[in-house]
Amino acid sequence: MADHRPFVPYPAPVLRTVADPVDGVTDQVRAIWDEMLRAMYAMPGVGLAAPQLGIGLRLAVLDCSDSRDQAIRLANPEILWSSDATNAFDEASPNLPGASASIERPAEVEVRFLDEAGAEQVRKFEGLWATSVQHQIDHLNGRMFFDNLSSLKRQRLLQAQKKRAKKAARG
């Protein structure tokens, strides 16, 4: 048995829908987080949002550590503040394999969320952590990383992706 639900392929509607907040951190929420962490570490990736597994809830997980043991679980995350200063990292998504692009985002963010105990946290993220948490919150608001590109670059990325998919289908 697969130990997590599959990544839903883009453009599944769940990836384009604003996800619903959770009422609180229940055992069911914790079970979803655990499943998301298995999926994230298997990729391997530095973050995952619930809609990527077809779950329309405002849940995300992060781990940008080299040691892969610094997981953060977030429920109902929201960006309270973001810096004017920016960073650019290459971003990609298991929901659209093969596509990637350098995305410029605020270098520092303050994020409020409920942690695994259901307690409210306000936490500062910087570097790759800041990029990953913003990438996940984009998913919770129905956005993909390439929506942050100019329309020209975005179109190019999606066309290249289509070609790749066709080639793969032909074998």
Added chain:
Amino acid sequence: MGTPEFAVPVLQALVEAGHDVVRVYSQPPRRAGRGKTLRPSPVHAAAEAAGIEVETPESFRDDAVLQGFEALALDAAIVVAYGQILPQRALDAPRLGCLNLHASLLPRWRGAAPIQRAIMAGDAETGVAVMQMEAGLDTGPVLAEARVPIDADDTAGTLHDRLAGIGAPLVVSTLAALDDGRIAARVQPEEGVTYAAKIDKAEARIDWTRPANEVDRLIRGLSPFPGAWCEVAGERVKILISAIKDGEGAPGTVLDDALLIACGSGAVHLTQLQRAGKAAARAEDLLRGFPVAAGTVLT
């Protein structure tokens, strides 16, 4: 230290009060406008006009930047929407610390969008606070505050200008009182903490099933930036100013020939709008080139 328009009156007030403003820190020039030319921030431009030395470090965590800041041996640093996090070493460097002007009555509306959130929530009043900066997000002890009522026709733009206007003299008087030891910091109470989350683009689409007062607050709270929007005959249109009016109908329905729109309950009259790629226009001017008949449904 500051970057946008909101911080400019503070800098000017400090200079006019006779303070020796030895340096201004601002965000580096960014590409802006059609030609995408590098443009200095409003504070940067104002500081240069006043003949003040300007530094625009990418990161204040850089050791050389911190050393340069410490070497100034400042009495105080005034921070207004600077746009990056200051490490503890910077907060500790000036004799009187770093003072921050924040556009709300703390602890209400800590965070990025206090002006917009106050209007969107329907608050009857708001204000500005000068706090002693700490590492946490807008958690520092409050030294002084000033209140203003929020009017029924206020937008984030008009309220922003009013708050910037009262904030500037408040910073000057607070600084003087702090230097004389005439002021006691008030630790922010735990009770009443709310957060003014950054405005997400997903929030800006108007949901006509909401009651008229909520729709109206969303429109005014997000005006002029980023601008609440809806689709009119398949075209995306920003709504910049509205007013609550009597009216009943299916949500989103245009009830007359002057952009009276039915909401979940009640109605709103749209008075200033902006089509994509066009300038903002009053409703009557927009309708001349872009008629919207009664019975049309906005989505």
